[in-house]
Amino acid sequence: MKKIEAIIQPHKLEEAKEAMKAIGIDGMTVSEVRGHGRQKGHKEIYRGMEYQVDLLPKIKLEIVVPSARADEVIRTLVAAARTGKIGDGKIFVFDVVEAIRIRNDDRGETAL
Amino acid sequence: MAVQIPPSPEEVHATLASRNAEVEEQVRQAYSKTIQPRFPSGMALAAVGGFGRGELFPCSDVDLLLLVEFEQQMPPAREALSAFLQSLWDSGLRPSHSVHTVADCVTEHEKNSELTISLLDRRLLAGDSKLFAWLDEKFAAFLAKRGTGIARQLVNLAEARRAKFQNTVYHLEPNIKDGPGGLRDMQTVRWLAALGRNSGSAGLSEAFEFLGALRIRLHETAGRDQNVLGFDAQEELSEHPAALMRDYFRHARSVDRAVQRALEAAEAKDASLLGRFHEWRSRLSTLEFTVSHDRVLLRGPARVDQGLSLFEFAARHKLRLAADTVDRIAGVVPETYWSDWKKLLSAPHPIFGLRAMQDSGTLAAAIPEWSKIEFLVVRDFYHRYTVDEHTLVAIASLDSIADPRFADLYAEIEDPALLHFAILMHDIGKGSRVDHVDESLRIARQVLERFGAPEADRAAVEFLVARHLDLSTVMTSRDLHDGATARMLAARVGTVERLKQLTMMTYADISAVNPQAMTPWRLEQLWQVYLLAYAELTRELYGERIHDRTPFLEGLPVRYLHTHSQAEIDIHLAMVRQLKTRPVSIEIAHERGIYRLTLLTEDRPGLFASVAGAISSFGLSILKVEAFSNAQHIVVDTFTFADPHRTLELNPSEIERLRGIVRRVVEGKQDVAELLRGRPKPMLPSRAAHLKPRVVLNNDASQTATLIEIVAEDRPGLLYDLTRAISAAGCNIEVVLIDTEAHKALDVFYVTIGGRKLDAELGMRLKTDLVAACSTGV
Numbered sequence: 001m002k003k004i005e006a007i008i009q010p011h012k013l014e015e016a017k018e019a020m021k022a023i024g025i026d027g028m029t030v031s032e033v034r035g036h037g038r039q040k041g042h043k044e045i046y047r048g049m050e051y052q053v054d055l056l057p058k059i060k061l062e063i064v065v066p067s068a069r070a071d072e073v074i075r076t077l078v079a080a081a082r083t084g085k086i087g088d089g090k091i092f093v094f095d096v097v098e099a100i101r102i103r104n105d106d107r108g109e110t111a112l
Numbered sequence: 113m114a115v116q117i118p119p120s121p122e123e124v125h126a127t128l129a130s131r132n133a134e135v136e137e138q139v140r141q142a143y144s145k146t147i148q149p150r151f152p153s154g155m156a157l158a159a160v161g162g163f164g165r166g167e168l169f170p171c172s173d174v175d176l177l178l179l180v181e182f183e184q185q186m187p188p189a190r191e192a193l194s195a196f197l198q199s200l201w202d203s204g205l206r207p208s209h210s211v212h213t214v215a216d217c218v219t220e221h222e223k224n225s226e227l228t229i230s231l232l233d234r235r236l237l238a239g240d241s242k243l244f245a246w247l248d249e250k251f252a253a254f255l256a257k258r259g260t261g262i263a264r265q266l267v268n269l270a271e272a273r274r275a276k277f278q279n280t281v282y283h284l285e286p287n288i289k290d291g292p293g294g295l296r297d298m299q300t301v302r303w304l305a306a307l308g309r310n311s312g313s314a315g316l317s318e319a320f321e322f323l324g325a326l327r328i329r330l331h332e333t334a335g336r337d338q339n340v341l342g343f344d345a346q347e348e349l350s351e352h353p354a355a356l357m358r359d360y361f362r363h364a365r366s367v368d369r370a371v372q373r374a375l376e377a378a379e380a381k382d383a384s385l386l387g388r389f390h391e392w393r394s395r396l397s398t399l400e401f402t403v404s405h406d407r408v409l410l411r412g413p414a415r416v417d418q419g420l421s422l423f424e425f426a427a428r429h430k431l432r433l434a435a436d437t438v439d440r441i442a443g444v445v446p447e448t449y450w451s452d453w454k455k456l457l458s459a460p461h462p463i464f465g466l467r468a469m470q471d472s473g474t475l476a477a478a479i480p481e482w483s484k485i486e487f488l489v490v491r492d493f494y495h496r497y498t499v500d501e502h503t504l505v506a507i508a509s510l511d512s513i514a515d516p517r518f519a520d521l522y523a524e525i526e527d528p529a530l531l532h533f534a535i536l537m538h539d540i541g542k543g544s545r546v547d548h549v550d551e552s553l554r555i556a557r558q559v560l561e562r563f564g565a566p567e568a569d570r571a572a573v574e575f576l577v578a579r580h581l582d583l584s585t586v587m588t589s590r591d592l593h594d595g596a597t598a599r600m601l602a603a604r605v606g607t608v609e610r611l612k613q614l615t616m617m618t619y620a621d622i623s624a625v626n627p628q629a630m631t632p633w634r635l636e637q638l639w640q641v642y643l644l645a646y647a648e649l650t651r652e653l654y655g656e657r658i659h660d661r662t663p664f665l666e667g668l669p670v671r672y673l674h675t676h677s678q679a680e681i682d683i684h685l686a687m688v689r690q691l692k693t694r695p696v697s698i699e700i701a702h703e704r705g706i707y708r709l710t711l712l713t714e715d716r717p718g719l720f721a722s723v724a725g726a727i728s729s730f731g732l733s734i735l736k737v738e739a740f741s742n743a744q745h746i747v748v749d750t751f752t753f754a755d756p757h758r759t760l761e762l763n764p765s766e767i768e769r770l771r772g773i774v775r776r777v778v779e780g781k782q783d784v785a786e787l788l789r790g791r792p793k794p795m796l797p798s799r800a801a802h803l804k805p806r807v808v809l810n811n812d813a814s815q816t817a818t819l820i821e822i823v824a825e826d827r828p829g830l831l832y833d834l835t836r837a838i839s840a841a842g843c844n845i846e847v848v849l850i851d852t853e854a855h856k857a858l859d860v861f862y863v864t865i866g867g868r869k870l871d872a873e874l875g876m877r878l879k880t881d882l883v884a885a886c887s888t889g890v
Contacts, residue, residue, distance in 0.1 A: 024336045026206075075795070084758040086765070104202070 001096035001109060002070040006061040007035065008081040008089040013059045019080035020063070025073060027112065029062040037090060058089060064096055066109050119328060121321035127328055132168045136237060138203055139174070143238040146196040147178075151189065154181040156239035158247075161208075164233035169324075170331040171338070173208040174200070175230060180213055181243055206337075214247045218254040225265040232303055255307065263307045263378045270300045270375060278627075281364045282501040284357070284489060288323050288330070289339035293364025295323050297371040304374045316370055319363040326360070343493070343798030354489045361487035361498060369471070373435040380405065401425050407434035408468075416441045420452045420465070423474070427456055427465030438472045445477045450563040457529035463508040466536070470504060481540055481555045488543045493797035494853035496626035499542045506535050506624035510616065517639055522616050530569060531613045534576035535620055553578050575610060576617055583618040587637040588851045589821060589860040592644055593675045594814045601641070602648035611649060615642045632705035633735050633754055664688045667743025671816075671846075675738065684748055687712045691746070696778045698771050707732070707760060709751045709770075713778055715741050720749060720845055721835035725784035726777040729791060730770055731757050734831060737848040784832060791828030794855050803856060805886030809875045817846050817862040818870040820878070824886040826857035837885040838863060841878045843870065 008016060013030065020028060034055040065073050074091060082088055101111040119127060136159070143157050161175030162168060178193060180186060193211065200207045210227065221227055231251060236244040255262065274292045277283065281293035288294050298316055329349055330338050341360070343353075350356035396403040400411055401422065408422065408431050416422055422441070426433065433441075456465050469475040476483040485499040497505060510532075513519040525531060537559065541551025556577045560570045582604060590597045605611045618638055623630045664685060665672075676684070687697040687710070696713040711723060720739055727734055736752040760767050776782035796802070805824040813819045820838075824830065831850065838845055838861060847862040863870060863878075870878065 024338065082757070084762045086763045 001064055001099060001112070002067050003094040003096045004061075004063045004065065004070060004073055004077070005092045005094065006063075006077050006081065006089065007033065007058050007091075008061065008077075009083065009087065010057055010059050012081045012083070012088075013061075016061060016077060016080045019076050020073070023072060023076055025063060025065065025069075027063070031060045031062075033058050033060045037087075056087070064099060064112055066112070119325050121318075121325070124321050124324040124328060128167050128169070128324065131170060132163070132166045135163070135168055135174055135205060138205065139176070139200065140238050142196050142199045142203075146199065147189070147192045148238065150192050151185070151239075153240045154185060154243065155179065155189065156241070156244045156247075157237045158244060159235045159237050160230040160233055162233075164230070164235045166235075167324075169327050169337075171206075171334070171336050172331075173206050173337065176207055176209040176237075177217075177230070177234065178209060178211045179217070179239075179243055179247060180211060181240075183213055186211060214243070214250055217247055218250045220258055220261060225262070225269060228262055229266060229269075229303060232306055259307045263304060266300065266303055266307070267375050267378050270297070270371065280497070280501065281361060281368045282497045284491075284493075284496060284498075285340060285342045286360070286364065287340050288326050288360075288364075291364075292371075293361075293366075293368035294339075295320075295327065298323070298367050301367075301370050301374045304378050307378075316367060319367050322359065322363045323367075343491075343801070347798060347800050354491060357489045357498075358487045361489075365487075369438075373438075376405075376407070376435055396429050396431075398425070403429070403431060404434065406430075407432050408437055409434045410437050410440055416444050416446060418447050420446060420448055420456045420469075420478075423465035423468050424452075424456045424459055426468045427459035427462050430461050430464050431468075432464070433468045433472060441472050441474060443477075444474065446474060448478050448563065450560075450565040450569070453533060453563060454529045454569075457532040458527075461511055462529075462532050463504065463511050466504055466507060470500070479559055481559060484544075485540055485542055490542065492853070493801055493855065494625060494629075497624070499539050502624050503536060503539055506538075506620040507532055509620045509623035513619075515635060518616070518619055518635075521612055521642070525612050525616060526609060527569075527572070530572045531576065531616055534573045534580070534613075535617060537573065537577050538580045538617070538621065549578060549581060572610070572613070576613055579604060579614055580617055580621060583614055583638065583641050584622060587618075587634070587641045588858065589819075589849055590813065591847045591849070591862055592637075592640055593671060594816070594862075596813065596815050598644045598648040600813075601645040605645055605649065608646065608649055611642065611645050631754060633752075636704060636706065663744065664742060664746065668740050668748075669846075672740045672748070684710070684712065688746065696775055698774055700767055700771060702760075705754070706735070707753050707755060709753070709774065711749045711751070711774065711778070712746060715745045715747045718836060718839055719747065719778065721832050721839060722777045722784045723749065723751065723774055724835055725788050725829060725832035726774045726782070727751055727753055727770070728828060728831065729773070729784075729787035730766070731759060731791070732770075733852070734848075734850050736850065737845075739845055739847075741844075785829070788829040788832060793827050796825075796855055801855060805883050807879045807882045807886075809870070809879060811869050811875075814862060816867075816869070817864045818875065820861040820863055820882065822857070822859045822861070822882060822886065824857050824859075826852055826855050830857055830886070831859065833885040834859060834861070834882060837881045838878065841874065841881060843874075843878065 006016070010032075017028075034057055036054055036056055061077075063073060070093060074093065077091060098107065099109070099111040100107055139157070139159075147155065147157070156179040158164070158177045158179060159175065160177045162172055163175045168174070178189070180189060189211070193209075197207055197209065212227070217227070217231055234247070234251075273290055273296065277287065277291045279292060281291070283291060286294070290296050298320060301316065326341060326349070327339060330341065330345060333345065333348065346353040346356055400415075402409045402411055408426055410416065410422070422433075422437075425431070456462060459465060466475065469478070476486060482500070485503070488499040490499060490502075495502060510522060513522055522528070534556075537556035538552055539548060540555045541553070542548045544551045553574060556573060557570070560573060565573070582601075586592075586597060586601060592598075605614060615638065619630075622634060622638070662685065665681075673681075683699060687699060690697040691712060691714075696711065699710045701708045701710075709723075709727065713719070720737070724734060724737065732753045732755055734751055734753045736750075738750045739747060740749075741747040755761055760770070773782060773787070777784055777787075803823070803825040805822065808821045810819040810821060822834065831848075835845060835848070843863045843865045845861055845863055849860040851858040865874065
């Protein structure tokens with residue numbers, strides 16, 4: 001199993017969710033996060049004072065899938081979340097050691 | 113050859129029935145354990161959607177409706193419902209449920225017409241049968257009253273869904289559920305019939321069984337609700353994927369025709385009487401034809417068994433045939449002569465006439481050879497459409513030419529009917545074992561003779577069919593500035609009129625490969641080829657070039673002067689001056705969607721390969737490279753590339769980063785192999801799509817250089833490895849032309865050694881090295 005963690009532009013969430021649904025991925029965890037990468041924030045003016053906004057709002061998607069489907073999910077996410085501009089975000093992929101459904105103690109891929 | 117896909121038609125019905133029974137049993141049991149005890153009456157469970165129809169595919173969602181008597185029952189029912197759903201989830205089903213009162217079900221929902229539509233296929237599973245009977249009664253009354261509005265919503269939904277698939281059946285990797293001609297379309301026909309909007313889906317049972325068998329296999333193979341018939345699946349399902357797809361397109365087209373007819377009928381019923389009266393009196397109508405809703409109907413005296421006047425009428429006024437007309441001309445084999453075809457193909461919008469002929473089957477009736485390319489699939493992963501559809505899309509592309517240069521050129525053509533007929537014939541020989549150009553030419557001759565075309569027309573069409581690949585070959589694999597290229601072109605084409613026709617034919621042919629095939633670069637190259645051949649044919653010589661004795665120009669090949677304008681040379685001279693203070697000078701320019709990076713520096717081995725690698729590492733795709741060096745060993749390299757992800761266009765700062773990386777690479781401070789390691793390998797369109805590399809040396813195409821033509825599977829760093837192999841053999845690369853078709857890289861190198869062509873021995877050695885370089889990764 002792989003965990004796919006995608007940090008994307010907030011306005012791309014709907015498209016990403018739709019794209020996941022279209023390839024039959026039903027479960028995901030979505031959180032609102034803040035951060036920056038090479039984009040390094042931007043300047044804003046507040047009450048005449050210019051100051052640096054370092055942390056930009058982003059959406060984090062976490063999806064755990066059987067390893068065999070990871071590649072397809074990544075390709076689909078990239079296509080859905082891309083605008084082409086710096087700041088589109090990043091995708092990180094992790095190995096998942098175990099998945100457990102708390103309700104009935106299902107283990108492994110059946111718990112996904 | 114018809115392909116039998118397991119399961120057989122009987123098995124399709126058996127599989128669906130047994131799946132349905134099994135799920136029904138599970139759902140009933142879950143209901144009786146969780147909901148029934150707490151709500152013995154006032155609540156009912158219904159199967160809706162596909163489950164309601166009893167057409168449950170192995171991994172489809174199980175659509176359920178929980179019907180409640182009163183709104184107030186919903187909160188207490190929630191707990192029981194969640195226990196119900198949980199037990200379904202645990203038994204591996206994918207329930208998709210909704211909870212509604214009867215009043216809800218018989219209200220028109222602007223935003224949720226899916227509810228109304230799903231209710232068309234409702235079926236009681238468990239619970240209060242009186243409540244369900246009440247819904248039946250109310251819903252029938254609701255349909256009687258609101259049928260028109262529901263039909264309109266259904267039409268809108270179907271049209272929006274079909275538009276997502278470009279309204280065409282002919283996708284090489286079709287979605288057999290939602291795509292045009294798929295199961296959803298078939299369902300739309302049935303729904304509209306249930307609403308009294310058409311005569312129903314009689315005659316579609318064979319198509320249902322075929323599509324159903326495919327969907328069952330797709331679900332079983334993928335283990336989920338997978339409905340895209342991809343290349344891999346085609347190979348798994350059949351030993352003859354092309355034959356399987358031919359069968360698929362035949363069935364999908366029959367569904368597509370049925371749904372179009374149903375949608376048309378529903379729209380017509382929907383139109384107001386007055387509107388229809390005005391339409392009826394349309395000013396276009398003639399003695400033979402009547403026009404209603406932009407569709408042609410036949411009047412009494414119309415003759416459809418002689419000539420092509422019906423289609424010419426459609427082509428003149430941009431019209432489609434009404435369903436009734438298609439019925440009336442079904443099976444008619446029109447007797448046609450060359451003059452009929454000339455009239456049809458000289459009309460302002462010939463594609464409308466040809467589409468009408470294709471959709472009614474008349475095209476294959478009038479030209480029996482056409483049936484050989486109907487639904488014919490070319491499995492090169494680059495062509496998007498079947499051969500017949502490609503041909504029609506090619507003619508359609510001439511109906512709306514965006515580029516003014518080509519629009520003007522098309523308008524200048526004296527007899528466009530000849531061009532149109534040649535396009536109709538250009539791929540008709542595909543699918544035979546012999547070379548398709550020769551076969552198309554043979555068939556074109558036969559057809560022209562049968563229609564009694566005069567000698568001059570026959571010669572013009574035959575010329576175009578025989579030469580239809582020449583210009584695209586030249587533009588992708590020949591250096592246009594090599595004198596030999598222009599002379600070869602002029603000799604083959606002969607006259608300016610033929611050149612214009614051939615240029616427009618090439619324009620149409622490339623445009624119809626897939627929607628992205630005519631890139632700005634290809635468009636520009638085609639225009640340059642036209643200009644080049646035109647100049648050669650009209651003996652318009654290039655203007656005199658400069659004879660400056662600037663040290664920079666010393667030792668540069670004469671070709672440099674031929675390929676650069678005075679302005680470009682001035683820029684290079686300014687760049688040379690920069691070299692006094694820094695080791696490398698780089699300019700990046702952008703025009704018509706194409707980028708050009710010019711680099712001046714002192715030559716060193718592997719320079720060319722490194723810069724190519726640095727550019728590729730940005731995800732940019734190199735199209736052409738030219739390299740020159742002068743007596744002082746200063747090189748002028750020009751890299752022309754496209755920006756497929758719009759990286760440079762949308763992120764101006766990336767241009768500076770590119771310049772910085774190229775500089776570091778040239779200065780040897782950055783390892784190119786490391787840069788390229790991060791690029792993803794292009795996805796193979798199917799597991800069986802691997803290509804064996806092919807390397808061909810050609811010493812005849814250019815006067816000064818040896819051409820090395822390479823076809824290989826594309827991958828990041830391929831160009832880098834190839835150029836490195838050529839440099840390692842001590843050869844100079846003068847020009848590189850790069851093209852890709854899906855996962856196939858087509859590279860042509862103009863190579864010299866000591867200013868001369870390569871000898872046979874070196875050629876053989878280099879060939880071995882290059883084949884090896886094609887397969888090794890960075």
